[in-house]
Amino acid sequence: MAPVTAVSARLPVFPWDRLEPHKATATAHPGGIVDLSVGTPVDPVPEVIQRALAESSDTPGYPTVWGTPRLRDALVDWGTRRLGAPDLDHARVLPLVGSKEFVAWLPTQLGLGPGDRVAHPRLAYPTYEVGARLAGAEPVVYDDPTELDPTHLRLLWLNSPSNPTGQVLGAERLRAAVEWARRHGVLVVSDECYLELGWEAEPVSVLHPEVSGGSSEGLLAVHSLSKRSNLAGYRAAFVLGDAAVLAELLRVRKHGGMMVPAPVQAATVAALGDDAHVARQRERYARRRTALRAALEGAGFRVEHSEASLYLWATRDEPCWETVAALAGRGVLVAPGDFYGPAGERFVRVALTAPDERVEQAVHRLEG
CATH class of the missing domain: 3.40.640.10 (Type I PLP-dependent aspartate aminotransferase-like (Major domain))
Known part of the structure; x- marks a missing residue:
């Protein structure tokens, strides 16, 4: 087992393992979790x-x-x-x-x-x-x-x-x-x-x-x-x-x-060979992006960059884990910015990859 240990010792802790306690908190919300922490697709394969x-x-x-x-x-x-x-x-x-x-x-x-x-x-x-x-x-x-x-x-x-x-x-x-x-x-x-x-x-x-x-x-x-x-x-x-x-x-x-x-x-x-499904998926993400950005800004967040991709890079000028904990208490799970390096320690990454109904729930909870 020594060679395996030697390889794994060169690697950082897998980031999402650190998020599990906050995932448990968000899951316990009466309305269930809205998971905006990972950019995994949720819409049907065309x-x-x-x-x-x-x-x-x-x-x-x-x-x-x-x-x-x-x-x-x-x-x-x-x-x-x-x-x-x-x-x-x-x-x-x-x-x-x-x-x-x-x-x-x-x-x-x-x-x-x-x-x-x-x-x-x-x-x-x-x-x-x-x-x-x-x-x-x-x-x-x-x-x-x-x-x-x-x-x-x-x-x-x-x-x-x-x-x-x-x-x-x-x-x-x-x-x-x-x-x-x-x-x-x-x-x-x-x-x-x-x-x-x-x-x-x-x-x-x-x-x-x-x-x-x-x-x-x-x-x-x-x-x-x-x-x-x-x-x-x-x-x-x-x-x-x-x-x-x-x-x-x-x-x-x-x-x-x-x-x-x-x-x-x-x-x-x-x-x-099919551009039509790409256009339809872009429309879905655009709607979710508009709704989530407005809700985040209404809740006191500042969104920086975010001119492309599936994420909103947001901060309210506090340590990212404080933001993660506060949002998890509302049943919304996001990724702490320090997953991506120390320079992200006061930001969170909010993914657009949740079904429309869940995004609506996130917006409602951010506005509440």
């Missing part, structure tokens, strides 16, 4: 996707790690159409078994280890740090990536729209980060899983020519169908970009058997 999954259910053979040609065509077409990426082809796409596994294992699959450094935003999804630590590399945080010390820096994570803040980085800021990384030989990986959920700003991909200069060299963009298509349970995601990097990752992932199930590959093709 029928067009369910149908594609069912029609592909009789697939007894092993799928391929690279995906079917039909899936690769769909990834190329969507990336070209939606992201504006000018140079995509089959060599520049790779399906993933959900985006979280990719974030967690990318440094290891790239061969990073002790002595290497991995940079991520100061306020960030915890798995960026976890991925560095799993590889034995050093995680470092930044406010402005162009001010990082490039020494031994191998991987630079960008995240726009941000989880947890919903902040959107414009093309100029993204381009500056890309140009800096290319000068220093640092791979840029942009987590863009919320790109189709812009509200007060229009997110742009790192692969857009205004950012990339028309070339995917040194760039990867990670995307997921969990949020825009309600497919968290399918583990459907993909990465686009630098052909040489993806070729190496494909070789590694073949050895590891990291295969997206064949029915999920078919479902992904259907999801990427």
